[in-house]
Amino acid sequence: MFVLPSNFSMRVSRQKMGRPITCLILITCLWLSATSKVLPIDEEDQLLYERFARQGVEKFNHQSNDAYKWELDRTWEVERKLSGGIHYSIFVTLVKTDCKKGQEEVEERKCRKTDTLKKCQVEISRRVKRHGYGLKDVAHIKHCEEEFTRNIDKFDHRKIQLTHDDSITVQELRKAKIIRPRDYVIWNSFLDFIDRHEKRYSNKREVLKRFRTFKKNAKVIRELQKNEQGSAVYGFTKFSDMTTMEFKQTMLPYQWEQPVYPMAEADFEKEGVTISEDDLPDSFDWRDHGAVTQVKNQGNCGSCWAFSTTGNVEGAWYLAKKKLVSLSEQELVDCDSVDQGCNGGLPSNAYKEIMRMGGLEPEDAYPYDGKGETCHIVRKDIAVYINGSVELPHDEVEIQKWLVTKGPISIGKSFM
Structure with missing residues (x-):
């Protein structure tokens, strides 16, 4: 087989309507060693999309106020369109890790992945750099859905200890439609909160009441963290199942007046x-x-x-x-x-x-x-x-x- 050198060019002239037309043909050849592997086009695309997605996740970790790092779990859909370059919309699943942001990781220590996931949309704009030298990729995460959990079996077997040595399981609450699928992640957080602070509620009704308060407080925490301009970190405390009014009545109950005994x-x-x-x-x-x-x-x-x-x-x-x-x-x-x-x-x-x-x-x-x-x-x-x-x-x-x-x-x- 004859192979043309990579810099070979051919000038071809032919006559059309009495005027010569000149075409420049550039043939480029790639010399490969016997051990090289040519990846199928779909696998090459997959690697490219994952690289784009990781760029988006890296930027997300840098810019977000989340306390823990997120990693790419998988990419599951890609959309491409031409708009001043190539624009990619990559739909991914992220997984929360146990590594806190801002802490220097021990060398070679890998972050442990948790059961908490969320679906996000990574946007990539790929344009030719000015003067035509190379490509410029701009990545960011445009939108993320609510967090969810992947381990339902483990979730189902978690128990809530009630007063008087009674208890109920998550599975019982799910069957009673007290726990709905969209709330699995926040319920996991609520159960962690109950265990951490040894909370005891009297019955299912009080459990649900406290969960609803906890969920509202979680939303406030997310908004505060999202809009935080400094270095403050917001999170759950032992008071996270209390309403603002309950907290005031319990922790700030007294209207300070002049003391009965002057000092x-x-x-x-x-x-x-x-x-x-x-x-x-x-x-x-x-x-x-x-x-x-x-x-x-x-x-x-x-x-x-x-x-x-x-x-x-x-x-x-x-x-x-x-x-x-x-x-x-x-x-x-x-x-x-x-x-x-x-x-x-x-x-x-x-x-x-x-x-x-x-x-x-x-x-x-x-x-x-x-x-x-x-x-x-x-x-x-x-x-x-x-x-x-x-x-x-x-x-x-x-x-x-x-x-x-x-x-x-x-x-x-x-x-x-």
């Missing part, structure tokens, strides 16, 4: 707070000095005022006695006759009540259960007492001076 203003010189502003450290944390107990949880009870009070007293007692004692918030919730227990209160009132009661019991003697009960102080178990309290100036520098010298302080902030 004396702090006398810095008398209390030995003499540090100057220039001598204040750039940062200071009493946790580093042993004056703060472990993080506590007020639960579904508006008792933040009690936790703020005990935190202050715990720090002051440590500085005075060199002994850190975790104190009872439940004693304040039950026995403070001025404040309103789980419906709110003021630390300024609580200090006076501690003095009236003779002090506070330790946490282990009067444990917290997050609801108002009958007061049952045991006088012999009281471990800490106070002699008074003062109000600090509303000046941040002065507050810093007091904190560095005298220990942790209690601050009330209204979010209403």
Whole structure:
């Protein structure tokens, strides 16, 4: 077989209507070694589409506010049209991974794929670069549908633990048409939320009520994350099954008013707070000095005022006695006759009540259960007492001076 060299050109002239016409024929030949593989055209196209799709996914991960990375699962349809170049619409399925965005991955570590998927449309515009040198591809993801799950069997066998040691399965809820196919992914998230925070609901009706609230909050989270201009990351918390009103009633229940017991203003010189502003450290944390107990949880009870009070007293007692004692918030919730227990209160009132009661019991003697009960102080178990309290100036520098010298302080902030 005769093969023309790759740069061979032939000039052919023929006569038509008395005028010569010249044609330039360029024949290009590709020399291949015996080990080379020529891919079928459809397989070549598939590789090209996957490369385009991965470009779109890479750009999507870079631009989106999702907390976790997505990877290409598969391409399943392609549309092509000519419009100032070649325009591709590639319909793909993405899979969520367990790799968080912004974290440097351990070398050679592969992200684990989850059961969460979503269908997206990748748009590719392929044009010839200016001056005709090479091709320019512009990729982006135009549209994505709601997330969904692929493992229905695993999903069906998940359980929801109810109160009184009862439980129901997802399969039961699906058969009752309580769980609909379009909600599989958000139900998976809801079930993870229930397990993570050990939530217990009384019956199917309450499960459905809490799911609907969770779903609405998930939509708000997505919108906030989508429109976030800074570095904030939004996600689910233990309050994600509560409505805004329920959260306010539980966590922000009290309309701050003037305290029943007026507080004396702090006398810095008398209390030995003499540090100057220039001598204040750039940062200071009493946790580093042993004056703060472990993080506590007020639960579904508006008792933040009690936790703020005990935190202050715990720090002051440590500085005075060199002994850190975790104190009872439940004693304040039950026995403070001025404040309103789980419906709110003021630390300024609580200090006076501690003095009236003779002090506070330790946490282990009067444990917290997050609801108002009958007061049952045991006088012999009281471990800490106070002699008074003062109000600090509303000046941040002065507050810093007091904190560095005298220990942790209690601050009330209204979010209403």
